[in-house]
Amino acid sequence: xxxxxxxxxxxxxxxxxxxxxxxxxxxxxxxxxxxxxxxxxxxxxxxxxxxxxxxxxxxxxxxxxxxxxxxxxxxxxxxxxxxxxxxxxxxxxxxxxxxxxxxxxxxxxxxxxxxxxxxxxxxxxxxxxxxxxxxxxxxxxxxxxxxxxxxxxxxxxxxxxxxxxxxxxxxxxxxxxxxxxxxxxxxxxxxxxxxxxxxxxxxxxxxxxxxxxxxxxxxxxxxxxxxxxxxxxxxx
Amino acid sequence: xxxxxxxxxxxxxxxxxxxxxxxxxxxxxxxxxxxxxxxxxxxxxxxxxxxxxxxxxxxxxxxxxxxxxxxxxxxxxxxxxxxxxxxxxxxxxxxxxxxxxxxxxxxxxxxxxxxxxxxxxxxxxxxxxxxxxxxxxxxxxxxxxxxxxxxxxxxxxxxxxxxxxxxxxxxxxxxxxxxxxxxxxxxxxxxxxxxxxxxxxxxxxxxxxxxxxxxxxxxxxxxxxxxxxxxxxxxxxxxxxxxxxxxxxxxxxxxxxxxxxxxxxxxxxxxxxxxxxxxxxxxxxxxxxxxxxxxxxxxxxxxxxxxxxxxxxxxxxxxxxxxxxxxxxxxxxxxxxxxxxxxxxxxxxxxxxxxxxxxxxxxxxxxxxxxxxxxxxxxxxxxxxxxxxxxxxxxxxxxxxxxxxxxxxxxxxxxxxxxxxxxxxxx
Ligand SMILES: Nc1ncnc2c1ncn2[C@@H]1O[C@H](COP(=O)(O)OP(=O)(O)OP(=O)(O)O)[C@@H](O)[C@H]1O
Ligand SMILES: [Mg+2]
Numbered sequence: 001x002x003x004x005x006x007x008x009x010x011x012x013x014x015x016x017x018x019x020x021x022x023x024x025x026x027x028x029x030x031x032x033x034x035x036x037x038x039x040x041x042x043x044x045x046x047x048x049x050x051x052x053x054x055x056x057x058x059x060x061x062x063x064x065x066x067x068x069x070x071x072x073x074x075x076x077x078x079x080x081x082x083x084x085x086x087x088x089x090x091x092x093x094x095x096x097x098x099x100x101x102x103x104x105x106x107x108x109x110x111x112x113x114x115x116x117x118x119x120x121x122x123x124x125x126x127x128x129x130x131x132x133x134x135x136x137x138x139x140x141x142x143x144x145x146x147x148x149x150x151x152x153x154x155x156x157x158x159x160x161x162x163x164x165x166x167x168x169x170x171x172x173x174x175x176x177x178x179x180x181x182x183x184x185x186x187x188x189x190x191x192x193x194x195x196x197x198x199x200x201x202x203x204x205x206x207x208x209x210x211x212x213x214x215x216x217x218x219x220x221x222x223x224x225x226x227x228x229x230x231x232x233x234x235x236x
Numbered sequence: 237x238x239x240x241x242x243x244x245x246x247x248x249x250x251x252x253x254x255x256x257x258x259x260x261x262x263x264x265x266x267x268x269x270x271x272x273x274x275x276x277x278x279x280x281x282x283x284x285x286x287x288x289x290x291x292x293x294x295x296x297x298x299x300x301x302x303x304x305x306x307x308x309x310x311x312x313x314x315x316x317x318x319x320x321x322x323x324x325x326x327x328x329x330x331x332x333x334x335x336x337x338x339x340x341x342x343x344x345x346x347x348x349x350x351x352x353x354x355x356x357x358x359x360x361x362x363x364x365x366x367x368x369x370x371x372x373x374x375x376x377x378x379x380x381x382x383x384x385x386x387x388x389x390x391x392x393x394x395x396x397x398x399x400x401x402x403x404x405x406x407x408x409x410x411x412x413x414x415x416x417x418x419x420x421x422x423x424x425x426x427x428x429x430x431x432x433x434x435x436x437x438x439x440x441x442x443x444x445x446x447x448x449x450x451x452x453x454x455x456x457x458x459x460x461x462x463x464x465x466x467x468x469x470x471x472x473x474x475x476x477x478x479x480x481x482x483x484x485x486x487x488x489x490x491x492x493x494x495x496x497x498x499x500x501x502x503x504x505x506x507x508x509x510x511x512x513x514x515x516x517x518x519x520x521x522x523x524x525x526x527x528x529x530x531x532x533x534x535x536x537x538x539x540x541x542x543x544x545x546x547x548x549x550x551x552x553x554x555x556x557x558x559x560x561x562x563x564x565x566x567x568x569x570x571x572x573x574x575x576x577x578x579x580x581x582x583x584x585x586x587x588x589x590x591x592x593x594x595x596x597x598x599x600x601x602x603x604x605x606x607x608x609x610x611x612x613x614x615x616x617x618x619x620x621x622x623x624x625x626x627x628x629x630x631x632x633x634x635x636x637x638x639x640x641x642x643x644x645x646x647x648x649x650x651x652x653x654x655x656x657x658x659x660x661x662x663x
Contacts, residue, residue, distance in 0.1 A: 061657040064567070066656050066660070067656075086572060087571045087572060090569050090571045090572075091569060093566075093568070094568065094569020095569070099567050099568075101660060105563075105567075105660060106564075107564060118568050122568055122570050123569065124252075166568070170569070
């Protein structure tokens with residue numbers, strides 16, 4: 001675990017207060033989030049569930065600093081990020097957050113090795129250390145023998161495992177996943193769930209958006225969103 | 237693990253941009269080649285057009301010097317205004333002795349010489365006779381009219397004139413006709429059956445302006461010798477050269493005043509003395525050449541700009557195609573400069589690569605043209621010497637650089653404005 005996450009071991013990684021997000025599409029304004037209060041502690045595994053269009057992805061984009069809220073206060077690892085500039089947000093995304101997407105979002109023209117290497121490159125990690133780290137991660141997700149393969153030469157499950165390796169590359173405070181099993185058959189989906197459970201057991205903080213009841217049950221906390229508001233928040 | 241992931245001391249900057257660019261450029265080979273070719277074509281056009289302009293300018297300049305610099309040619313004509321009771325329509329014919337008058341009365345004159353021109357004269361050497369023009373002139377004429385002798389010969393000198401020596405200076409084309417490969421200097425030829433000694437042959441020179449045939453075809457003899465043999469002392473033309481070219485207008489006015497006083501004509505009557513002022517026409521020629529060079533440069537730059545628009549277009553397409561890729565990179569922590577930098581570098585690289593190819597092709601073309609023989613073709617002689625100069629190279633490099641930067645900059649700016657959240661939304 002990184003210094004910051006150790007320092008925050010007893011505190012919140014995510015602290016959101018009154019977060020609103022309004023999409024302004026010219027004529028219509030869509031209020032995707034209407035006042036979210038959310039705190040996530042270090043080491044939690046949160047499943048975010050809710051019907052389609054309820055604002056789950058919007059929430060994930062805000063948590064991951066891909067987007068900024070219209071209103072409200074947000075601290076990630078003790079840092080207020082609502083008013084950050086673009087390049088500062090880029091650094092936060094690089095250091096603190098690891099993304100896993102439903103459609104993988106691997107770059108198709110480069111090898112899985114280079115895909116996993118990319119966050120390390122942006123993080124300014126030296127070439128030698130990058131190689132060491134990528135190899136370690138690819139082994140970790142069970143693809144040590146697929147490093148030179150391009151994403152198109154891999155199965156969906158393998159692609160998602162490469163994406164998980166990439167999300168872990170900079171040793172982020174938090175892993176964010178949006179429907180990570182949505183595009184996978186049940187067996188590959190099961191592998192990813194297994195992987196997530198292992199990561200959590202090793203102390204990693206996870207926030208996973210899912211429709212998959214089985215995956216949601218693996219989490220220690222279920223947050224349900226309806227129409228831009230958190231309606232239930234249960235710990236198991 | 238923590239230790240392993242701490243970044244190097246130096247912040248990633250240009251090195252990062254180069255690395256990302258190198259990774260991206262592997263992908264777009266075919267497109268890159270087309271773009272580079274269009275820039276190469278534009279550069280080739282620009283450089284060749286400018287080089288031809290330069291060559292033409294040099295040729296014009298040399299040709300101009302060929303006839304003599306900053307001189308005026310004066311043709312005596314007829315009066316068109318009545319003057320002091322004399323009617324209009326009188327022919328004015330200055331004589332050889334009037335040249336001394338002009339020399340004495342007109343201030344700040346570098347030289348003045350009458351010319352007595354005869355068109356059909358027989359030149360005989362041994363068995364061979366050729367027909368051509370001959371001029372009787374003063375010594376200073378050789379200086380004013382740029383008559384440079386080949387090694388081993390000389391032009392007329394004052395003694396030749398004073399003693400009415402029968403000596404002749406030949407244009408090199410006439411000399412070649414008479415003597416072929418032989419050395420002409422020192423030989424005796426007959427001019428209308430009177431023997432003359434050849435004292436010099438003119439070097440081969442570029443001559444663009446002419447008022448009585450080309451110097452290379454003429455024979456030149458002392459003006460008094462000419463009078464002695466042919467009995468004509470009225471000059472056909474007068475050549476003058478002021479000490480300062482700026483004073484040409486004044487000098488011409490003085491000449492008209494002096495001759496007007498002697499022959500009784502209105503010095504402001506412009507028809508009496510027809511003049512060709514090469515200072516004035518040189519100025520016109522310079523403006524003309526500047527105009528031509530500017531025109532060629534603009535055409536070339538436009539061609540290159542079309543290539544630059546091609547680069548920008550391709551870069552826009554690249555940005556559009558890579559929108560998701562750019563979004564992903566942003567999500568992974570790429571800063572705006574790391575997105576735009578490689579794109580600008582890519583545009584610049586295509587442009588400069590094309591520029592280098594275009595320049596190399598242009599150099600090959602220029603060398604080939606330089607190797608091609610120009611003898612016999614006047615057009616080739618004047619147009620066929622495109623010349624690369626430092627200003628051409630510098631302005632081409634400058635234009636390429638600007639076009640390359642712009643061609644990369646605008647697409648890159650669009651790339652930087654991509655919203656990663658929007659791009660990565662799962663549809
Ligand atoms: N960029 C956008 N511009 C305009 N409206 C948007 C934008 N992104 C999301 N929305 C709207 O905001 C609302 C919430 O969208 P969001 O994607 O967060 O839902 P979701 O819970 O992730 O749904 P799903 O389960 O289908 O992925 C929806 O009404 C959606 O149409
Ligand atoms: Mg969604």
